[in-house]
Amino acid sequence: MPRPRSLTPDQLASAALAVIDRDGLAGLSMRAVAQELGMSTMGLYRYVQDREELERLVVELVLSAVDTEPPDPDASWRERIEAMARRLHDAVGAHPAVVPLTITHRHRSLGVLRWSETVLSVLTEAGVEGERRVVALRGLLGYVIGAIQLEHLGPLSGPGTTAITELPPAEFPHMTETARQARDVDTEREFRGGLAMLLDGLGV
Template sequence: MSDTPPEQHVDSVFYRPPRKRRTESPLSRDRIVIASVALLDRDGASALTMRKVAAELDVHATSLYWYVQRREDLIDLALDHVLAGPAGDLPGDDVPWDEVVLRVAKQYYDAFAAHPWAAGFAGTRPLIGPNAMALAGRIIAALTESGGAEKDRMIAATAISQQVLGAATTAVVARGLSNAPAEDYAAAVGTPQTLDIWLPSFDDVLTLLVEAIRTRLNPTGPTT
């Protein structure tokens, strides 16, 4: 999630008018993004280069520069791509604000945890793509419905964002440990039971966080 206002005009692929597809080229921005996500899922963050994405598409690397300017563009577009599903399934206006926060934060987390590279990139890049903005905007709108003070709502939004990114990163690390040889796993965390104690489920932590936010935003309880 990001609170970077569009008027700052950071140098981002999302603020540049996209070029039209060349009629003689089999390429498109969508194909480049899909190939980037496939490469990242298979080979990891370090594998993402313009040359390797071009190889995925069986084209020359220079062909990509009509659609993207640099590697950071690929990262930003890939991040927003994996958020497309959640952004298209947002809770409606009839859903209570705290339930909206729970559901949308969980959607965010699930999307990032499903792609081991995503949380690491998201922690270093401004999430200002249309899907990311739709998700963040829905959480902010829900917090506004709570009636709490603006400063407290922004604190709450930041806490949710940090929990999503931190938990997704931890989930990826834990998944890697669980796939390690038994002796390495034991040396790192002890037993699977130990890991379960120190890594409670995202849902449990998020529920606790939202309970705290509810108290902070409305300390006197709901009015009748």
């Protein structure tokens, strides 16, 4: 008779997330998670089939922190979309190494589906429908995910930006000037500014 299960999906996901936060996505393996849980690798296979199942559990855990309830109905459509974008940004941004997993597993994640449903309801109410609504949703997802990656992998105040300021101005006049200006733009201003430009483009 098989031993009864003693670990919940959230416990498994928490252990896998701890590995990712500490060692990066490349460090995620059945063995590493088993060690995090203090059990044998074979013992972990009693709970999940493979690494892909662990990934799905991690994505669901991270996205379960996203508040998917409709924002204040008295707010403007832009304010509600901004609130939804901020919620997703903050939840996933707390674990930036998980970003690639959210892209890979987004179609199976209830968290993403519920977030998307709320966003679509706001867009529909604002008169954004059909193809424009498809592009708007994918554009918002792409923007939030991309913003998180840029904030953590290529920050404006990082060495990459400094290196650009030292390029030959005669050959890269716009790049060097923009890089110098970028040092005065923090991640919050960058996120809000980019989101505002995206929403302006909807022309509602």
